[in-house]
Amino acid sequence: MNSFLTIEGVSTDELSGLLDLADEFVDVLERPIPKVPALRGRTVAMLFFEPSTRTRMSFERAAKALSADTMSFSPSTSSLSKGESLKDTALTIKAMGADALVVRHKSTGAPWRIAEWTGLPVLNGGDGAHQHPTQALLDALTIRRHFGTLEGLRIAVVGDIRHSRVARSDVGAFTTLGASVTLVGPKTLLPVDLTGWPVEVAHGIDDVLDHDVVYLLRIQKERGGASVLPSLSEYVRRFGLTRERFDTLPERSVVMHPGPMNRGVEIAPEVADHSRSLVEPQVANGVAVRMAVLFRLLGGEATDV
Amino acid sequence: MPEVMDSGDMNRAIRRMAHEVVERNEGASGIVMVGIHTRGVPLAHRLANTVGEIEGAEVPVGTLDIGLYRDDLAGRPTTALAHTGMPVDLDDQTVVLVDDVLYTGRTVRAALDALADLGRPRVVQLAALVDRGHRQLPIRADFVGKNLPTASTERVRVRIAEIDGSDGVWIEEAE
Numbered sequence: 459m460n461s462f463l464t465i466e467g468v469s470t471d472e473l474s475g476l477l478d479l480a481d482e483f484v485d486v487l488e489r490p491i492p493k494v495p496a497l498r499g500r501t502v503a504m505l506f507f508e509p510s511t512r513t514r515m516s517f518e519r520a521a522k523a524l525s526a527d528t529m530s531f532s533p534s535t536s537s538l539s540k541g542e543s544l545k546d547t548a549l550t551i552k553a554m555g556a557d558a559l560v561v562r563h564k565s566t567g568a569p570w571r572i573a574e575w576t577g578l579p580v581l582n583g584g585d586g587a588h589q590h591p592t593q594a595l596l597d598a599l600t601i602r603r604h605f606g607t608l609e610g611l612r613i614a615v616v617g618d619i620r621h622s623r624v625a626r627s628d629v630g631a632f633t634t635l636g637a638s639v640t641l642v643g644p645k646t647l648l649p650v651d652l653t654g655w656p657v658e659v660a661h662g663i664d665d666v667l668d669h670d671v672v673y674l675l676r677i678q679k680e681r682g683g684a685s686v687l688p689s690l691s692e693y694v695r696r697f698g699l700t701r702e703r704f705d706t707l708p709e710r711s712v713v714m715h716p717g718p719m720n721r722g723v724e725i726a727p728e729v730a731d732h733s734r735s736l737v738e739p740q741v742a743n744g745v746a747v748r749m750a751v752l753f754r755l756l757g758g759e760a761t762d763v
Numbered sequence: 764m765p766e767v768m769d770s771g772d773m774n775r776a777i778r779r780m781a782h783e784v785v786e787r788n789e790g791a792s793g794i795v796m797v798g799i800h801t802r803g804v805p806l807a808h809r810l811a812n813t814v815g816e817i818e819g820a821e822v823p824v825g826t827l828d829i830g831l832y833r834d835d836l837a838g839r840p841t842t843a844l845a846h847t848g849m850p851v852d853l854d855d856q857t858v859v860l861v862d863d864v865l866y867t868g869r870t871v872r873a874a875l876d877a878l879a880d881l882g883r884p885r886v887v888q889l890a891a892l893v894d895r896g897h898r899q900l901p902i903r904a905d906f907v908g909k910n911l912p913t914a915s916t917e918r919v920r921v922r923i924a925e926i927d928g929s930d931g932v933w934i935e936e937a938e
Contacts, residue, residue: 475843478843478844479844482828482844482846482847485846485847485848486831489880489881490882491880493880494831494832494877494880495831495832495876496830496831496832496833524831753831757830
């Protein structure tokens with residue numbers, strides 16, 4: 459494999475190896491000069507066909523901290539708006555000398571197609587409601603750095619599971635690393651078919667307030683997540699992590715969120731800013747895991763990731 | 764496969780190198796031993812312990828993985844990174860870089876780049892258990908355990924007890 463497209467099928471050893479590598483990059487990012495020459499002369503192109511702030515900036519930062527050059531592309535100002543096909547766009551960027559592509563697209567599978575067409579290493583930066591593998595890595599790294607291991611932890615993922623590529627990817631990474639996962643959400647926001655998901659299901663956040671990690675997802679209005687809810691206040695009543703609920707969590711439990719947050723909906727503002735919220739470490743660790751993946755794919759003859 | 768150093772030879776060489784480090788630096792103060800992964804690390808610990816015994820001082824040991832600084836990354840399989848860590852701030856310290864075999868000098872070149880990103884030592888010196896020649900860069904060692912003339916077709920194998928279970932240095936014909 460010379461691309462990083464999905465967390466599915468990645469073994470425990472491979473995942474742990476990537477997290478070990480990312481741990482070293484966390485150290486690099488904390489140095490006075492947070493930059494190493496590992497990918498000097500390589501070019502990473504960012505193809506974000508769907509809006510993104512943190513993922514795109516995080517990949518840019520990761521590439522630059524490895525001394526790679528970056529090129530960026532945004533659909534609204536590009537020839538896509540003149541009707542150029544996805545394939546032509548990808549091949550054009552390849553012809554400009556990109557060595558790897560980071561792709562985000564609203565359609566499931568788009569990064570695979572682009573990898574086929576271009577033959578370049580492709581990093582999936584999120585495809586539709588399908589996969590977001592570097593998010594899963596950064597979440598796993600954040601939990602591992604906090605608890606030391608994922609083995610035996612109980613992790614609750616709460617919210618709009620059906621439309622969430624984060625949930626899909628996180629479940630894969632967390633369970634591969636030995637945690638047990640409970641999915642929590644209204645029936646309308648859980649996947650229709652949960653066969654093959656190695657998870658338990660609960661229908662109210664009150665059922666998981668004894669878990670080690672409460673991972674909150676955003677209601678995805680752009681993917682129709684809000685339309686299936688009776689009302690936001692009804693959602694908060696059953697699924698929101700309010701201050702009162704937070705106070706009943708065990709001392710060792712932590713709260714996570716992939717961002718962007720709807721403060722006051724899935725997470726109370728003071729919970730988001732609490733010292734047991736790992737939201738900020740998640741963002742910082744995102745840069746380190748993306749460095750790890752870029753280094754694995756471009757740092758030599760790419761072997762298995 | 765002739766053995767060119769056995770365990771006793773290695774111990775004596777390390778002891779002599781430790782004395783040379785102390786002599787050159789007029790003591791142990793300000794010295795940080797920095798081992799280059801993999802086999803430079805246990806060697807750095809042994810040198811630090813011996814220098815420490817001679818001077819009655821504690822000599823800090825750092826570790827350096829040069830994987831992010833190589834000039835030959837393309838074309839070699841990427842391995843995991845070992846831990847890079849310095850126990851003290853390197854600014855104005857005397858860093859003694861330690862590696863098992865000094866050959867082309869490219870590893871040392873990479874290590875110097877890596878060090879420069881970690882701090883600004885007052886001086887950097889180089890200790891190598893074996894200097895086998897064939898330099899491709901203008902780099903030389905300050906402290907050498909054994910000068911070992913080799914053909915570039917030969918390979919030098921170093922075993923260190925902490926990693927390999929026993930000590931010794933061999934020359935092998937490359938296949």
